[in-house]
Amino acid sequence: xxxxxxxxxxxxxxxxxxxxxxxxxxxxxxxxxxxxxxxxxxxxxxxxxxxxxxxxxxxxxxxxxxxxxxxxxxxxxxxxxxxxxxxxxxxxxxxxxxxxxxxxxxxxxxxxxxxxxxxxxxxxxxxxxxxxxxxxxxxxxxxxxxxxxxxxxxxxxxxxxxxxxxxxxxxxxxxxxxxxxxxxxxxxxxxxxxxxxxxxxxxxxxxxxxxxxxxxxxxxxxxxxxxxxxxxxxxxxxxxxxxxxxxxxxxxxxxxxxxxxxxxxxxxxxxxxxxxxxxxxxxxxxxxxxxxxxxxxxxxxxxxxxxxxxxxxxxxxxxxxxxxxxxxxxxxxxxxxxxxxxxxxxxxxxxxxxxxxxxxxxxxxxxxxxxxxxxxxxxxxxxxxxxxxxxxxxxxxxxxxxxxxxxxxxxxxxxxxxxxxxxxxxxxxxxxxxxxxxxxxxxxxxxxxxxxxxxxxxxxxxxxxxxxxxxxxxxxxxxxxxxxxxxxxxxx
Amino acid sequence: xxxxxxxxxxxxxxxxxxxxxxxxxxxxxxxxxxxxxxxxxxxxxxxxxxxxxxxxxxxxxxxxxxxxxxxxxxxxxxxxxxxxxxxxxxxxxxxxxxxxxxxxxxxxxxxxxxxxxxxxxxxxxxxxxxxxxxxxxxxxxxxxxxxxxxxxxxxxxxxxxxxxxxxxxxxxxxxxxxxxxxxxxxxxxxxxxxxxxxxxxxxxxxxxxxxxxxxxxxxxxxxxxxxxxxxxxxxxxxxxxxxxxxxxxxxxxxxxxxxxxxxxxxxxxxxxxxxxxxxxxxxxxxxxxxxxxxxxxxxxxxxxxxxxxxxxxxxxxxxxxxxxxxxxxxxxxxx
Ligand code: SF4
Ligand code: SF4
Numbered sequence: 001x002x003x004x005x006x007x008x009x010x011x012x013x014x015x016x017x018x019x020x021x022x023x024x025x026x027x028x029x030x031x032x033x034x035x036x037x038x039x040x041x042x043x044x045x046x047x048x049x050x051x052x053x054x055x056x057x058x059x060x061x062x063x064x065x066x067x068x069x070x071x072x073x074x075x076x077x078x079x080x081x082x083x084x085x086x087x088x089x090x091x092x093x094x095x096x097x098x099x100x101x102x103x104x105x106x107x108x109x110x111x112x113x114x115x116x117x118x119x120x121x122x123x124x125x126x127x128x129x130x131x132x133x134x135x136x137x138x139x140x141x142x143x144x145x146x147x148x149x150x151x152x153x154x155x156x157x158x159x160x161x162x163x164x165x166x167x168x169x170x171x172x173x174x175x176x177x178x179x180x181x182x183x184x185x186x187x188x189x190x191x192x193x194x195x196x197x198x199x200x201x202x203x204x205x206x207x208x209x210x211x212x213x214x215x216x217x218x219x220x221x222x223x224x225x226x227x228x229x230x231x232x233x234x235x236x237x238x239x240x241x242x243x244x245x246x247x248x249x250x251x252x253x254x255x256x257x258x259x260x261x262x263x264x265x266x267x268x269x270x271x272x273x274x275x276x277x278x279x280x281x282x283x284x285x286x287x288x289x290x291x292x293x294x295x296x297x298x299x300x301x302x303x304x305x306x307x308x309x310x311x312x313x314x315x316x317x318x319x320x321x322x323x324x325x326x327x328x329x330x331x332x333x334x335x336x337x338x339x340x341x342x343x344x345x346x347x348x349x350x351x352x353x354x355x356x357x358x359x360x361x362x363x364x365x366x367x368x369x370x371x372x373x374x375x376x377x378x379x380x381x382x383x384x385x386x387x388x389x390x391x392x393x394x395x396x397x398x399x400x401x402x403x404x405x406x407x408x409x410x411x412x413x414x415x416x417x418x419x420x421x422x423x424x425x426x427x428x429x430x431x432x433x434x435x436x437x438x439x440x441x442x443x444x445x446x447x448x449x450x451x452x453x454x455x456x457x458x459x460x461x462x463x464x465x466x467x468x469x470x471x472x473x474x475x476x477x478x479x480x481x482x483x484x485x486x487x488x489x490x491x492x
Numbered sequence: 493x494x495x496x497x498x499x500x501x502x503x504x505x506x507x508x509x510x511x512x513x514x515x516x517x518x519x520x521x522x523x524x525x526x527x528x529x530x531x532x533x534x535x536x537x538x539x540x541x542x543x544x545x546x547x548x549x550x551x552x553x554x555x556x557x558x559x560x561x562x563x564x565x566x567x568x569x570x571x572x573x574x575x576x577x578x579x580x581x582x583x584x585x586x587x588x589x590x591x592x593x594x595x596x597x598x599x600x601x602x603x604x605x606x607x608x609x610x611x612x613x614x615x616x617x618x619x620x621x622x623x624x625x626x627x628x629x630x631x632x633x634x635x636x637x638x639x640x641x642x643x644x645x646x647x648x649x650x651x652x653x654x655x656x657x658x659x660x661x662x663x664x665x666x667x668x669x670x671x672x673x674x675x676x677x678x679x680x681x682x683x684x685x686x687x688x689x690x691x692x693x694x695x696x697x698x699x700x701x702x703x704x705x706x707x708x709x710x711x712x713x714x715x716x717x718x719x720x721x722x723x724x725x726x727x728x729x730x731x732x733x734x735x736x737x738x739x740x741x742x743x744x745x746x747x748x749x750x751x752x753x754x755x756x757x758x759x760x761x762x763x764x765x766x767x768x769x770x771x772x773x774x775x776x777x778x779x780x781x782x783x784x785x786x787x788x789x790x791x792x793x794x795x796x797x798x799x800x801x802x803x804x805x806x807x808x809x810x811x812x813x814x815x816x817x818x819x820x821x822x823x824x825x826x827x
Contacts, residue, residue, distance in 0.1 A: 013502075013504050014503070014504075015502040015503055015504060016502060016503030017502070156502060326501070326502070327502075352501070356563075358509055358563060358564075358567065358608075359509075359564075359607060359608040359609040359610075360609045361509055361512070361569070361608060361609050361769050361770055362609055362769050362770045362771075362772075362774065363507075363512065363769040364769065364772075364773075364774035364775075365507070367774045367775055368720075373775075375774050375775065375818060377774065378774075378818065378819075393819070394819075407501065407502065407504045407506065408504060408505075408506050409506075410506065410507045410508050410509045410511070410512055411509050411609075
């Protein structure tokens with residue numbers, strides 16, 4: 001497929017990166033941290049119940065809660081409230097795993113491939129961190145879906161997929177092939193932006209046709225790497241507000257996720273990811289393979305030890321980092337928050353001062369820039385007033401938190417932060433509602449049980465009484481009969 | 493908050509609110525100079541008084557609402573609104589009503605809604621409507637272009653001063669000579685009397701030149717990317733079509749198309765008033781719809797009502813539909 005087949009995206013931005021940026025595509029591997037932190041929440045922030053006990057030793061790949069596995073072997077030493085890389089700056093229930101340094105793995109040997117993926121706890125490494133097994137299962141319902149491998153890593157400062165493709169092109173293509181076989185499709189569309197020349201060369205050198213991989217190069221537009229915009233550019237289909245890719249028969253998986261799936265099928269659980277560490281000015285970037293649960297500050301120390309520019313940046317600002325890229329990321333204090341499946345990049349160094357926002361003048365620049373055709377200014381008003389219903393009406397769920405609107409807003413309003421906040425508030429509210437519904441259901445059940453019990457009791461009582469009455473009656477009958485008999489006797 | 497908020501980060505062009513406002517004012521300058529030149533010091537007085545009163549009133553409102561004063565005035569939005577209002581008023585418009593109109597603009601049009609960005613209606617047009625309803629005669633009495641316009645003549649300034657304080661009657665019996673109804677009104681009464689209209693004679697060059705100046709300013713804004721084309725183009729096309737329809741069904745409205753478009757406030761309205769970001773809708777389709785609505789209504793009001801000019805009411809009417817259009821089109825697009 002060439003450029004003419006690519007559909008236009010309404011909105012999005014053509015970003016330019018610093019031309020003298022030094023991006024190190026070597027894959028470094030972070031040392032195993034002595035303590036790994038495992039937040040027990042899923043992508044929708046539902047708190048999960050641990051299924052291990054304190055003091056229990058676990059192997060890498062062993063489940064510690066639904067959908068969460070131990071990233072290395074060791075002992076569960078604590079169950080605490082701990083910070084996590086989330087813009088809300090909250091703490092969540094977290095298991096602490098003291099690693100034993102031996103890194104023993106539990107084999108994944110389920111027969112069914114989907115079960116294997118599930119047991120390996122493969123989560124999307126690109127965006128929201130959905131469970132991959134669930135995604136594939138949904139896509140399989142569709143029959144023969146279109147498989148899109150998403151290598152469009154379009155945000156500047158994030159190069160983890162780029163590095164992966166440059167370093168392990170053959171492994172990537174093999175992973176694509178095994179996914180093609182798993183889904184029973186004919187080929188995969190491998191979407192990559194045309195500025196990743198080195199990665200493209202590396203992939204082309206491995207003859208992607210042999211792996212039934214069709215490489216599609218897209219002209220660079222941010223944020224084509226988000227699922228909805230990517231599908232629009234590849235197929236021309238704009239997803240409806242309540243649709244996901246699977247609903248239009250597309251299964252869209254990040255390239256690193258595809259490799260994780262492949263590894264899972266081979267029996268290796270998903271215990272790590274590549275994290276880009278980049279200076280705030282985007283001039284220096286390195287990529288480190290990191291175990292999930294590794295504290296961010298430990299990773300930073302390692303990054304500083306291998307790259308002097310990052311060490312300098314860290315010295316200049318050792319208190320806060322940006323989690324994610326320069327547009328979609330959020331600021332976070334540098335602490336022992338763990339690396340998660342969604343932590344694709346960390347920006348380090350002095351951040352630009354945040355200008356004071358002024359009033360929205362409804363210029364609609366944000367509307368023009370929005371890749372999914374929302375009205376950010378209306379969403380903003382709704383988010384500020386915490387009016388979740390209005391935000392829903394303006395399709396809050398469709399927002400991909402790309403940050404395009406922020407970048408063009410003449411009033412300097414941090415729109416994306418507000419939307420992140422609103423999404424979080426909505427999720428929390430939904431959870432409260434679910435909890436309330438559950439509680440109500442429980443109490444309803446309880447009441448019903450009570451009523452039923454009372455009813456049964458009453459029925460039983462009534463039956464008993466009836467029986468007793470009957471007995472009394474029959475006793476009376478007998479008495480009467482005897483009396484009659486007695487009375488009759490003298491006469492006879 | 494992400495670190496991406498600096499200007500022109502990552503090569504993305506980003507305007508500041510104050511840049512937008514000051515560019516619009518820059519684009520207004522040629523037309524305003526022309527207007528002062530043709531219509532005399534009265535226009536300049538209108539502008540000065542309106543801007544001063546508006547800034548003072550804005551500061552007072554912000555103070556009462558306990559907001560920071562300087563950044564809000566520095567963004568230029570209130571100066572721009574006052575400027576636009578003043579451009580819509582006759583040169584001999586007295587100071588008293590002028591102040592009333594400016595206050596109405598600032599308080600009714602802006603701060604009662606919650607200040608910049610919150611107002612549903614275009615503040616300048618709110619001020620204009622208030623004035624037109626309250627002072628109909630003064631609002632429709634225009635001095636003849638070219639009369640009393642010498643700037644170096646102190647007597648002239650004196651006449652204007654008197655005119656502005658005491659109204660047109662201060663000039664005694666001679667005021668008839670220098671005033672006329674709005675140019676359009678004048679034209680219309682001629683038409684209605686079915687006089688043979690020598691269009692060229694009525695083509696008073698100042699009005700046409702003025703419209704051209706607004707058009708030039710508008711094009712500058714388009715090129716700078718301060719406004720987008722959808723609203724002005726939709727508005728002018730719709731106005732032209734409406735006018736042609738009138739001409740077709742009622743041939744007595746015999747004004748040819750171009751003079752009709754270049755008379756009155758259509759150009760000023762299309763590029764500077766209808767495009768006010770705060771009160772216009774946001775998506776492309778809703779903008780087209782909004783612009784077309786203003787175009788049609790302007791021509792209908794201008795031709796079929798007793799008001800001399802329809803742009804202000806058309807803008808206000810369409811302002812009211814803005815939230816609807818936005819919701820309609822953005823949801824429609826997605827559902
Ligand atoms: S870009 Fe900013 S000022 Fe313009 S409409 Fe959007 S939020 Fe408002
Ligand atoms: S952050 Fe959301 S609203 Fe803003 S441009 Fe991106 S998708 Fe649109």
